[in-house]
Amino acid sequence: NAGVTQTPKFRILKIGQSMTLQCTQDMNHNYMYWYRQDPGMGLKLIYYSVGAGITDKGEVPNGYNVSRSTTEDFPLRLELAAPSQTSVYFCASRGRNRNQPQHFGDGTRLSIL
Amino acid sequence: DAKTTQPNSMESNEEEPVHLPCNHSTISGTDYIHWYRQLPSQGPEYVIHGLTSNVNNRMASLAIAEDRKSSTLILHRATLRDAAVYYCIDPSGNQFYFGTGTSLTVIP
Numbered sequence: 001n002a003g004v005t006q007t008p009k010f011r012i013l014k015i016g017q018s019m020t021l022q023c024t025q026d027m028n029h030n031y032m033y034w035y036r037q038d039p040g041m042g043l044k045l046i047y048y049s050v051g052a053g054i055t056d057k058g059e060v061p062n063g064y065n066v067s068r069s070t071t072e073d074f075p076l077r078l079e080l081a082a083p084s085q086t087s088v089y090f091c092a093s094r095g096r097n098r099n100q101p102q103h104f105g106d107g108t109r110l111s112i113l
Numbered sequence: 114d115a116k117t118t119q120p121n122s123m124e125s126n127e128e129e130p131v132h133l134p135c136n137h138s139t140i141s142g143t144d145y146i147h148w149y150r151q152l153p154s155q156g157p158e159y160v161i162h163g164l165t166s167n168v169n170n171r172m173a174s175l176a177i178a179e180d181r182k183s184s185t186l187i188l189h190r191a192t193l194r195d196a197a198v199y200y201c202i203d204p205s206g207n208q209f210y211f212g213t214g215t216s217l218t219v220i221p
Contacts, residue, residue: 033209042198045209045210048208059208090157099204101149101159102159103159104158106155107156
């Protein structure tokens with residue numbers, strides 16, 4: 001079982017560059033989430049999606065965009081990378097019932113220099 | 114916001130039980146309390162969740178207060194591999210708020 005797969009695992013960007021972090025899940029989960037985790041801190045929700053075509057903002061959405069064209073994929077886009085976006089990014093998914101556990105990917109470590 | 118309160122850090126000796134507390138006074142009547150943990154340099158992983166009764170699985174036990182405003186994650190015999198940050202989560206709404214969790218140190 002692949003579960004939740006994130007690519008790339010590591011990336012270094014220059015200020016002002018753009019990139020897309022990929023996330024795909026093979027569990028047919030409706031809900032998908034993007035979190036960021038700064039050093040020594042907990043996870044903060046960036047965006048989430050309750051199904052294909054539906055997305056919504058979390059705690060820290062500024063500087064990011066998402067789309068959900070399929071059930072499997074939930075890419076996160078940085079349009080103009082800034083040093084404050086240096087972080088570890090985690091994607092997660094869960095089933096329809098909010099009392100079902102979330103499944104996490106291994107994360108993408110992103111540095112903006 | 115569906116927030117929880119946990120101590121920032123705890124220590125335990127290896128092979129002794131560990132009780133990790135959490136307050137979740139605003140949890141709704143039909144929502145389960147969830148626990149996750151995050152090992153160093155890894156993503157969070159699900160540990161256990163429960164509604165009202167005490168719950169057990171191969172990783173841990175969860176004791177839920179009768180008024181459901183608090184719970185305790187119990188690791189029966191801490192090992193060095195249990196050193197991690199433990200998060201309890203109230204899943205109210207569609208968002209999961211992780212907070213900063215409890216950092217557990219296991220002393221050999």
